[in-house]
Amino acid sequence: MPSMTSSNDAPVTPYDGCGRCLLGVRRLSRVQGATSSPARQRDLILDAAARESGHIIGWADDWEVSGDTDPYTRPKLGPWLKDQHGPYDGLAAAAVDRIGRNVEEGLRLSRLNKEAGRLLLTADHSGWWDLDDPAQENEFTLKLFGARMEFHAIRTRNRQRAVQARTAGEVAGRPAYGFMHVRLAHGAKVDHTENEPDSAAVAREFARRLPADETGRVTVDSEAARLTRAEVFSPSDWSRVMYGKEPLGGRWSGNVIKRSCLSDASLGYLTHKGKAVLGPDGHPVRIAPGLWGRPTQSAPKARPAPHGAGRAFRRYCPLGRLSIQRDPTSAPLGRNQPGWSSDTDIPDRRSVLGSPWIPVQDLATSAESRSACRYGSSQKIRTRRTVTRRRCGWTRRPTTW
Numbered sequence: 001m002p003s004m005t006s007s008n009d010a011p012v013t014p015y016d017g018c019g020r021c022l023l024g025v026r027r028l029s030r031v032q033g034a035t036s037s038p039a040r041q042r043d044l045i046l047d048a049a050a051r052e053s054g055h056i057i058g059w060a061d062d063w064e065v066s067g068d069t070d071p072y073t074r075p076k077l078g079p080w081l082k083d084q085h086g087p088y089d090g091l092a093a094a095a096v097d098r099i100g101r102n103v104e105e106g107l108r109l110s111r112l113n114k115e116a117g118r119l120l121l122t123a124d125h126s127g128w129w130d131l132d133d134p135a136q137e138n139e140f141t142l143k144l145f146g147a148r149m150e151f152h153a154i155r156t157r158n159r160q161r162a163v164q165a166r167t168a169g170e171v172a173g174r175p176a177y178g179f180m181h182v183r184l185a186h187g188a189k190v191d192h193t194e195n196e197p198d199s200a201a202v203a204r205e206f207a208r209r210l211p212a213d214e215t216g217r218v219t220v221d222s223e224a225a226r227l228t229r230a231e232v233f234s235p236s237d238w239s240r241v242m243y244g245k246e247p248l249g250g251r252w253s254g255n256v257i258k259r260s261c262l263s264d265a266s267l268g269y270l271t272h273k274g275k276a277v278l279g280p281d282g283h284p285v286r287i288a289p290g291l292w293g294r295p296t297q298s299a300p301k302a303r304p305a306p307h308g309a310g311r312a313f314r315r316y317c318p319l320g321r322l323s324i325q326r327d328p329t330s331a332p333l334g335r336n337q338p339g340w341s342s343d344t345d346i347p348d349r350r351s352v353l354g355s356p357w358i359p360v361q362d363l364a365t366s367a368e369s370r371s372a373c374r375y376g377s378s379q380k381i382r383t384r385r386t387v388t389r390r391r392c393g394w395t396r397r398p399t400t401w
């Protein structure tokens, strides 16, 4: 009996080993358009599976994934292909181009699928694909090739549109961090761009803290760590939320902050690749009030942060209760600091993000003073049965313990 999955509207039936238990593969680069909408793809897949007496045991739905992506790295399809989600007998897609728009990747996927003894079904082909049949192999390759050509055509068209809009001084694409486009009607052209209060406040705060710091400890990377800890939406998540999507829980990075500080977009100009677009009069085209002025923009350039400064070269104690972070100016902590794990070793990194941390130098100083309190300021060397004490000015012969 089919049941609906909680995450989407597509029915699934349990794996029963009938040899036709298929995985439904859906892909969209953007969730819109009736011809390749999720519901349309679902219906095509269900029809095709029913025609071949198969049934769908699960769905690998990759939304917002470009057709140029390697299928093995797609968030939902990848784990199935790597056999991490249990058995299935084949793949079912609405069309060949839903598998991929890259000829090489598409052929590799079909070949590996066949080698694993699995079936391949697409709704734009009658029956199962038999890629040992030269005619079918040609058809499959041509369909991939056609999808590739379409992909290039779409990309070229989008780029040309962007160039046209830019030349006309119009806003194209998403607003920079700290800004929002205002449209007078849903789906209408952008009327004007203005500051978005919340993100603008976050950006102004890091742009104020960075040049104001005199300790050398506030760097783009330490600011990134601070914002991640405070659970402020990263610019990509903020952009998603602004467009009504769920945030992905991304982290801030030093590079993002640096780009935001240095980009002409933060000054309120229309930009291309971070640089202001010049209008017919030779002046930058202003589209919104700037988050800050030129002096603030040039401040981080005047004093570049040390390489990798304050970066999350952090080590966590095994319980995730305390982390140490290296000082911007010190040598990096070794990857294999004994007893401490790097944040990349922890599967659920967010669980330790809130843990208190201290700079590694402070930890060393604190440990040293505690040890001096307890054992005295002399250097103590323990050999097997003797203790040697060396003090300033005199040495004592080893004492038997």
Ligand SMILES: [Zn+2]
Pocket (backbone or CB within 6 Å): 015, 016, 017, 018, 019, 020, 021, 022, 055
């Ligand atoms: Zn089955």
